Amino acid sequence: MNRRDFLAGAAAGAAVLGRCAVLGAFSPPATPAGRGPRKHWAWLRGEVTSMDDWRRSLARMKAAGIDAILIGGNADFYRRAVPAAAAEGLELHAWIFTMMRGEHVKTHPDWYAVSRAGVSTAVKPPYVDYYRFMCPSRDEVRHWLAGYVRELAAIDGLASVHLDYIRYPDVILPVALWPKYNLVQDKEYPEFDFCYCEVCRDRFKRASGLDPQQLGDPPSHQAWLQYRYDTITDVVGLIAKEVHAQKKLVTAAVFPTPAIARKLVRQEWTRWTLDAVLPMIYNGFYKEEVPWIERATREGVQALAGRIPLYSGLYVPDLPPADLARAARFVIAGGADGICLFQGNSLTPEHWQALTPVLAQKGGA
Numbered sequence: 227m228n229r230r231d232f233l234a235g236a237a238a239g240a241a242v243l244g245r246c247a248v249l250g251a252f253s254p255p256a257t258p259a260g261r262g263p264r265k266h267w268a269w270l271r272g273e274v275t276s277m278d279d280w281r282r283s284l285a286r287m288k289a290a291g292i293d294a295i296l297i298g299g300n301a302d303f304y305r306r307a308v309p310a311a312a313a314e315g316l317e318l319h320a321w322i323f324t325m326m327r328g329e330h331v332k333t334h335p336d337w338y339a340v341s342r343a344g345v346s347t348a349v350k351p352p353y354v355d356y357y358r359f360m361c362p363s364r365d366e367v368r369h370w371l372a373g374y375v376r377e378l379a380a381i382d383g384l385a386s387v388h389l390d391y392i393r394y395p396d397v398i399l400p401v402a403l404w405p406k407y408n409l410v411q412d413k414e415y416p417e418f419d420f421c422y423c424e425v426c427r428d429r430f431k432r433a434s435g436l437d438p439q440q441l442g443d444p445p446s447h448q449a450w451l452q453y454r455y456d457t458i459t460d461v462v463g464l465i466a467k468e469v470h471a472q473k474k475l476v477t478a479a480v481f482p483t484p485a486i487a488r489k490l491v492r493q494e495w496t497r498w499t500l501d502a503v504l505p506m507i508y509n510g511f512y513k514e515e516v517p518w519i520e521r522a523t524r525e526g527v528q529a530l531a532g533r534i535p536l537y538s539g540l541y542v543p544d545l546p547p548a549d550l551a552r553a554a555r556f557v558i559a560g561g562a563d564g565i566c567l568f569q570g571n572s573l574t575p576e577h578w579q580a581l582t583p584v585l586a587q588k589g590g591a
């Protein structure tokens with residue numbers, strides 16, 4: 227199915243002209259200008275113990291201007307949560323960790339990425355004990371991911387499968403995190419550089435004639451860098467194929483700008499087969515001030531050239547209420563289609579009070 231057929235199916239009965247239709251059945255029809263009203267999102271964490279309490283908290287978010295929520299869970303949870311969110315007028319997106327998954331360590335240790343220093347994340351993950359990334363080159367990993375997203379995408383009413391950790395481990399961490407791990411990552415160091423497993427080495431060797439382990443300076447080798455960008459891009463493509471086959475959308479949380487995403491985690495997200503992208507424009511992680519959010523947003527918007535909508539992710543713990551409202555205004559000034567809050571249930575009443583007037587300005591994006 228081509229993209230046009232898919233979109234027509236996803237927005238059955240609604241106007242399919244214009245960008246807002248890309249986000250599916252809950253989105254209102256496009257404005258005559260061809261660009262829909264802004265949409266605002268929230269990532270939600272924490273267990274949902276009572277569906278009634280959860281619905282009340284969703285109703286409050288909806289009243290404050292949130293239109294879509296992203297939450298992790300299993301298929302049973304989503305079957306209950308989708309109608310509950312829809313009853314409050316909210317889209318619900320299945321937020322999944324994609325490459326970083328530890329559950330196969332015991333059964334399939336060979337599925338895990340291996341550093342240039344020769345250490346598998348199944349044995350000793352970098353930075354933190356949960357940083358167990360699978361290797362994106364391996365057919366078994368791809369097959370497992372395809373089955374996993376196929377099951378989610380079959381759930382009635384789900385707005386999208388939302389890909390997080392769709393990348394390699396950070397070869398360089400955002401600069402503000404260096405002191406936390408007592409590191410100075412002024413270049414790519416072998417223990418954080420992935421993946422040099424046998425499958426990756428063999429595939430690159432067949433394509434280029436070169437063994438990545440034998441390169442003089444792997445970090446500056448353009449073909450080897452591109453191989454890894456392309457490998458993640460391919461995984462996004464195969465996930466999109468599965469999800470689109472069930473007339474659902476694919477969205478992703480990515481690093482803040484196209485350049486930073488390539489450099490730190492090998493994401494070439496401007497080329498991905500997505501229906502919307504949510505860059506995590508977390509200024510504090512990069513020791514940037516709030517106005518940087520506008521510049522970073524604009525870089526992504528310009529690189530996408532209108533192909534898909536972009537929603538800028540904001541990191542609430544670094545933004546006191548007045549700064550959060552400023553940040554949201556910078557997102558809009560940068561040309562985004564809306565904001566996404568990390569995380570939606572971490573805002574104080576003062577945050578909501580400051581932010582709501584900005585979120586209320588939906589039109590004329």
Ligand SMILES: [Zn+2]
Nearest residue numbers: 361421423426
């Ligand atoms: Zn590998």
